[in-house]
Amino acid sequence: MREITPRKIIEMKGKEKIAMITAYDYPSALIADKAGMDIIFIGDSLGMVVYGEENTLNVTMEQMVFHTKAVARAVKRALVLADMPFGSYEVDTEDGVRNAVRLIQAGADAVKIEGGYDHRKLVRKLVRMGIPVMGHTGLTPQRYLRLGGYRLMGETDDEIEEILRDARALEKAGAFAIVLEFTLADVAKLVTEEVSIPTIGIGAGPYVDGQVLVWHDLLGIYENTPPFVKKYADIGGMIRLALENYREEVKSGEFPAREHYWEFLDKDDFRRKAQRALERLGEDD
Ligand SMILES: Nc1nc(=O)c2c([nH]1)NC[C@@H]1CN(c3ccc(C(=O)N[C@@H](CCC(=O)O)C(=O)O)cc3)CN21
Ligand SMILES: CC(C)C(=O)C(=O)O
Ligand SMILES: [Mg+2]
Numbered sequence: 001m002r003e004i005t006p007r008k009i010i011e012m013k014g015k016e017k018i019a020m021i022t023a024y025d026y027p028s029a030l031i032a033d034k035a036g037m038d039i040i041f042i043g044d045s046l047g048m049v050v051y052g053e054e055n056t057l058n059v060t061m062e063q064m065v066f067h068t069k070a071v072a073r074a075v076k077r078a079l080v081l082a083d084m085p086f087g088s089y090e091v092d093t094e095d096g097v098r099n100a101v102r103l104i105q106a107g108a109d110a111v112k113i114e115g116g117y118d119h120r121k122l123v124r125k126l127v128r129m130g131i132p133v134m135g136h137t138g139l140t141p142q143r144y145l146r147l148g149g150y151r152l153m154g155e156t157d158d159e160i161e162e163i164l165r166d167a168r169a170l171e172k173a174g175a176f177a178i179v180l181e182f183t184l185a186d187v188a189k190l191v192t193e194e195v196s197i198p199t200i201g202i203g204a205g206p207y208v209d210g211q212v213l214v215w216h217d218l219l220g221i222y223e224n225t226p227p228f229v230k231k232y233a234d235i236g237g238m239i240r241l242a243l244e245n246y247r248e249e250v251k252s253g254e255f256p257a258r259e260h261y262w263e264f265l266d267k268d269d270f271r272r273k274a275q276r277a278l279e280r281l282g283e284d285d
Pocket of ligand 1: 214226
């Protein structure tokens with residue numbers, strides 16, 4: 001059992017902001033856990049930032065299971081959360097239950113689904129089974145095609161109503177937190193005040209209970225970063241400089257230097273051994 005549990009996340013509301021980050025592999029999850037993240041999240045943004053897809057719609061359960069296993073092996077303290085990918089929970093509740101179980105058995109402590117009201121039955125079922133669920137409303141990227149791209153949500157009466165309906169349904173169904181994505185800050189504030197469970201924003205302003213960002217965006221290793229991201233480092237630039245340096249040293253012969261390889265100190269000893277090896281090879285022909 002990891003230190004940060006859904007109960008602890010709920011208790012943080014109004015007391016301490018929740019810090020959440022995505023991670024898709026072992027080394028990054030190790031760093032995120034050591035950095036004291038509360039929630040380490042295998043997002044389906046994986047399809048875009050790791051696999052180079054245009055949207056998240058082609059991410060499979062197999063991908064989510066593999067990446068969840070890699071992350072789960074690294075994390076000792078944070079809550080490990082895994083996204084349910086597009087198509088893995090919408091068909092029927094049984095399908096959703098089976099797929100959520102797969103992510104839990106891969107090492108996740110909880111799962112996240114996009115939407116709220118439409119999936120309230122599934123959320124209730126999972127929670128009753130003992131699988132903690134995080135909801136997600138505002139911009140839900142799995143509606144990419146219908147929305148015609150990623151855009152700010154919560155401007156119209158209908159959108160505000162939908163977001164509030166999702167949040168209330170999630171709270172009632174027993175979800176332990178809600179992601180509010182790319183939502184006007186006033187709407188995010190209203191939702192945060194309306195529900196007793198924590199809201200975790202991404203591009204939803206400061207009046208929420210926590211923040212989540214995508215690993216590659218905040219570290220500067222992805223070129224199509226959304227406009228709400230703060231870039232905390234230019235790791236992409238650092239990687240490029242390092243690789244250019246390496247390439248130049250290979251070309252010039254500066255690498256490998258004397259400390260990077262091993263050689264016989266006694267060259268006569270080596271000549272005798274090489275001679276014998278060559279003779280034995282000659283006999284084999
Ligand atoms: N790397 C990455 N970071 C994310 O935060 C993220 C993903 N990927 N993939 C899944 C969703 C999609 N998100 C996004 C992605 C792009 C915009 C964005 O660029 N919006 C622009 C242009 C929108 C348009 O008209 O197409 C904007 O200026 O609003 C917003 C949210 C957030 N999520
Ligand atoms: C943007 C976050 C909340 C997400 O769902 C993801 O990274 O997949
Ligand atoms: Mg996602």
